[in-house]
Amino acid sequence: xxxLTFKLLLLFLCVATIIPVNxxxxxxxxxxxxxxxxxxxxxxxxxPEVTETITKSKDTRALKLQKYLESKNSPxxxxxxxxxxxxxxxxxxxxxxxxxxxxxxxxxxxxMPNSHNPFGWGGGHIYYDSWEECIESVxxxxxxxxxxxxxxxxxxxxxxxxxxxxxxxxxxxQTQILNTEV
Numbered sequence: 458x459x460x461l462t463f464k465l466l467l468l469f470l471c472v473a474t475i476i477p478v479n480x481x482x483x484x485x486x487x488x489x490x491x492x493x494x495x496x497x498x499x500x501x502x503x504x505p506e507v508t509e510t511i512t513k514s515k516d517t518r519a520l521k522l523q524k525y526l527e528s529k530n531s532p533x534x535x536x537x538x539x540x541x542x543x544x545x546x547x548x549x550x551x552x553x554x555x556x557x558x559x560x561x562x563x564x565x566x567x568x569m570p571n572s573h574n575p576f577g578w579g580g581g582h583i584y585y586d587s588w589e590e591c592i593e594s595v596x597x598x599x600x601x602x603x604x605x606x607x608x609x610x611x612x613x614x615x616x617x618x619x620x621x622x623x624x625x626x627x628x629x630x631q632t633q634i635l636n637t638e639v
Contacts, residue, residue, distance in 0.1 A: 531564035
């Protein structure tokens with residue numbers, strides 16, 4: 458679920474979870490004044506600036522990822538939007554696949570020629586026609602065949618002989634991506 462959808466859902470739930478309150482002046486007759494359950498006071502009209510804030514909230518993940526991959530001289534930098542979009546589609550952490558590419562191919566620099574496979578998927582011997590096709594295939598494979606998108610749970614399956622170092626490297630790259638300033 459993207460950030461905007463989540464905020465709108467949260468706003469809807471806040472508005473939908475309201476209860477009528479008794480008007481003391483009318484001796485227990487329910488008034489039309491409604492009070493949110495979570496707040497102690499009448500509902501106020503939503504100000505336009507609140508709506509603007511929700512609408513203008515920008516997802517900077519792709520920009521952050523692009524900047525990070527550019528700092529690594531990665532040919533994958535141009536695929537930042539695809540990483541985020543496809544990760545959202547399969548509900549995996551958007552930093553996972555770029556981080557895996559860091560340990561498996563130095564972020565797409567060292568791989569089988571023309572394979573478009575920076576993740577070492579299938580031992581690195583599976584060839585794809587494009588980076589995006591590979592990102593889609595690996596994201597789908599992880600979502601459908603692994604217990605989660607957590608490196609500690611993926612490592613022993615993804616790279617059994619060296620999974621302890623693999624996990625540490627993937628987590629380090631994920632942290633570096635998340636800490637990239639935009």
